Amino acid sequence: MKKLLKLGSLLVLTALLFGACSKKERSATTGWKYNDQKWGGFEKKDYEGQATGPNLVLVQGGTFTMGMTDQDVIYEWNAIPRRVTVSSFYMDETEVANIDYREYLYWIRRVFSESYPEVYLNALPDTLVWREELSFNEPFVETYLRHPSYDDYPVVGVSWVQANEFCKWRTDRVNEMILIERGILNPNTEQKDEDNFNTESYLVGQYQGDVRKNLPDRRTGGERPVQFEDGILLPSYRLPTEAEWEYAALALVGNQPTKDERITDRRLYPWNGNTVRFQKRNKYQGQILANFKRGRGDYMGMAGALNDNAHIPAPVRSYLPNDFGLFHMAGNVNEWVMDLYRPLTSSTLRGVDDQDLNPFRGNKFQTKVLDENGAPVEKDSLGRIRYRYVEDDEAATRENYKRGQVYNYLDGDKESYVLYDYGKTTLISDKSRVIKGGSWGDRAWWLSPGARRFKEEDKSDRTIGFRCAMTRTGGPTGNEDTGGNNFKVKRKKVKRRY
Numbered sequence: 001m002k003k004l005l006k007l008g009s010l011l012v013l014t015a016l017l018f019g020a021c022s023k024k025e026r027s028a029t030t031g032w033k034y035n036d037q038k039w040g041g042f043e044k045k046d047y048e049g050q051a052t053g054p055n056l057v058l059v060q061g062g063t064f065t066m067g068m069t070d071q072d073v074i075y076e077w078n079a080i081p082r083r084v085t086v087s088s089f090y091m092d093e094t095e096v097a098n099i100d101y102r103e104y105l106y107w108i109r110r111v112f113s114e115s116y117p118e119v120y121l122n123a124l125p126d127t128l129v130w131r132e133e134l135s136f137n138e139p140f141v142e143t144y145l146r147h148p149s150y151d152d153y154p155v156v157g158v159s160w161v162q163a164n165e166f167c168k169w170r171t172d173r174v175n176e177m178i179l180i181e182r183g184i185l186n187p188n189t190e191q192k193d194e195d196n197f198n199t200e201s202y203l204v205g206q207y208q209g210d211v212r213k214n215l216p217d218r219r220t221g222g223e224r225p226v227q228f229e230d231g232i233l234l235p236s237y238r239l240p241t242e243a244e245w246e247y248a249a250l251a252l253v254g255n256q257p258t259k260d261e262r263i264t265d266r267r268l269y270p271w272n273g274n275t276v277r278f279q280k281r282n283k284y285q286g287q288i289l290a291n292f293k294r295g296r297g298d299y300m301g302m303a304g305a306l307n308d309n310a311h312i313p314a315p316v317r318s319y320l321p322n323d324f325g326l327f328h329m330a331g332n333v334n335e336w337v338m339d340l341y342r343p344l345t346s347s348t349l350r351g352v353d354d355q356d357l358n359p360f361r362g363n364k365f366q367t368k369v370l371d372e373n374g375a376p377v378e379k380d381s382l383g384r385i386r387y388r389y390v391e392d393d394e395a396a397t398r399e400n401y402k403r404g405q406v407y408n409y410l411d412g413d414k415e416s417y418v419l420y421d422y423g424k425t426t427l428i429s430d431k432s433r434v435i436k437g438g439s440w441g442d443r444a445w446w447l448s449p450g451a452r453r454f455k456e457e458d459k460s461d462r463t464i465g466f467r468c469a470m471t472r473t474g475g476p477t478g479n480e481d482t483g484g485n486n487f488k489v490k491r492k493k494v495k496r497r498y
Contacts, residue, residue: 041219047231049479052090053174053470057325059248061088061476066246066359068450070268078343079450084356086247088476091240092467094316094327095154095335096166098145101125104169112382115193119382123165125157129462140312140462152315154333154465160239160433160457163336163466167237168384170468175199175233179209184226186210194383199236203228206379240469241360242339242434242452249330249437249449254323269447270322270329276444290319290331290447291440299440313440313465330447333465334435338362341432341454342411362433364405365390431457439463 024033025044034044052058067081105123112119130140144150145157158166176197179185188210191197201207202225214223215230226232240248255264255272268274271289278284288308293299301307310318313332321327340362369377369386376385390404403409407430412420422429432454438446441463445451455464 035218037218037221041217043218043229045229045231049475050231050473051178051234053234053237055092055094056090056468056470057093058472058478059089059091059244059324059326060253061086061247061472062253064247064250064252065266066243066450068448069266070445070448070450074445076343079452080344081450082356084243084359086243087358088472089240089244090470090472091244091248091324091326092469093321093325095333095465095467096163097152097316098155099151101155101158101166102145104166107169107173110189111191111196112193116381123162125155125162126159126460127157129157129460144312152317154313154316154328156313156333156462156465157460158336158464158466159460160336160455162460163239166466167239167468171234171236172197172199174237175202178233179226182232183212184214186212194379194381196383198379198383198385199233200385201379201383202226203233204376204385206376206385207383235471235473237468237470239336239338239466241358242337242436243359244469245335245337245436246449248324248326249322251323251326251329267449270326270449271320276447290328290438292331292438292444292447293441294444310440312462329437329449331438331442332440333437334439334442334446334453334461334463335437336455336464336466337434337436339434340407340430341428341434341452342408343428344411361409361411362407364407365395365401428454429456433457435464 024036024039026033027042032042033039034042063083063085065081066084067079069081105120108123109120125145127141127145130137130144144153145155176185180187185197186209188197195207197209198207202209205225208225211225214225216222217224249270250267251270252263252267255267256262257264265272269276269289273279276289276292278287278289288294288301291308291310291314294301294308300309300311308314310332314328316332317327319328319331322329339360342361366387367390369388371377378386380386392403395402395404408416408420410416412418420426420428420430433456435453435455436449436451438444438448438451446453455461
């Protein structure tokens with residue numbers, strides 16, 4: 001009897017579950033069923049929110065004062081304070097390490113070396129940046145990038161151009177692994193030349209891969225590859241903008257103890273106080289909080305009391321992280337950001353309203369190269385979708401922008417009556433990119449998040465590395481956020497009759 005009751009209960013439960021699963025959600029606009037082949041197969045995803053990619057930390061956006069928070073001791077006036085807002089984004093909790101970059105070099109050598117050896121050669125860091133006329137740094141030329149002792153140290157000698165190429169490669173490898181872990185693709189280590197996984201090529205159907213099992217197609221009842229609308233693949237890794245980098249470095253979230261939009265203290269550095277030493281009364285009191293040059297000839301302190309414990313860059317997870325959980329947002333190595341360098345960061349000085357949401361200088365708009373049917377043309381020899389730059393005559397009909405390249409918008413163009421004549425009146429050019437953060441070879445002044453310098457995008461240095469960022473899609477506070485204040489509002493239930 002008990003067995004019959006259990007069997008009956010199980011059958012009832014199964015029927016209830018089946019009924020709940022078979023009840024299709026309907027469109028609030030048309031009443032048509034979602035995810036049903038009989039009703040056309042339009043899909044509504046059960047989306048869980050953007051996943052956090054490897055080594056990334058969510059940086060919740062907000063408003064802050066961008067620019068110098070300390071005296072401008074060098075009187076450059078190139079970081080005038082202004083109030084801006086930064087959208088939420090993800091950032092690497094550490095700088096990209098030598099082991100990470102060597103993995104990149106290994107991959108491109110394996111895939112491209114036979115047909116396109118120049119791809120590998122162009123990606124190699126410049127290890128000669130360690131040479132100096134009056135210093136014996138020759139051992140670092142051979143060991144710093146390649147020796148396992150330095151695996152966890154930040155990669156240096158990488159140009160802005162090379163850093164961007166690394167970001168593209170990392171995007172594709174992370175997304176390929178997502179598809180492998182979801183059982184959609186099988187691992188394929190035999191990829192060669194243009195037949196390698198590229199996120200964009202895959203999404204437009206120009207790369208198939210070793211398919212294990214595709215997603216169900218609600219329209220045809222068969223299978224289909226992953227689409228952009230599925231939300232499975234992550235956005236691109238990229239360099240952070242200057243505003244994002246500075247906002248993440250300050251980490252003023254640590255000085256906002258309540259939710260009343262009040263910050264208790266501003267910051268000169270990524271930590272509180274006006275000193276570079278640990279101030280709390282414990283065993284760490286007095287110790288240096290970042291890796292920098294304390295004074296002439298003093299890179300790490302005295303034997304037996306090596307205060308910053310690093311004569312060159314330190315491992316990427318040393319010292320204390322800031323209140324966003326990010327390591328080395330001051331010192332260790334300067335870091336490339338996306339922005340083109342211009343001395344004036346605020347066009348309000350010329351009586352023009354400046355962009356105060358996600359400010360960025362360096363746009364050179366692109367669009368996909370399309371065939372006569374509006375589809376992307378065949379991918380290039382490296383497996384990437386082809387792009388071209390937007391021409392000025394195309395942009396002229398727009399209301400929101402008028403030029404394809406806006407490097408010099410209101411600062412270097414004919415409307416601003418300023419000309420950057422490189423090599424004659426200035427060292428600033430259209431290749432000048434911003435670097436931030438200070439390094440192991442810099443004095444403490446450069447550790448302030450508002451400090452800024454520049455370097456040519458195709459040059460590199462032993463004091464410059466980088467970390468990656470990623471755009472946050474959806475709510476700014478995480479996957480549970482649906483936007484707005486989420487006030488609880490009682491809504492009258494409406495009975496649908498279908």
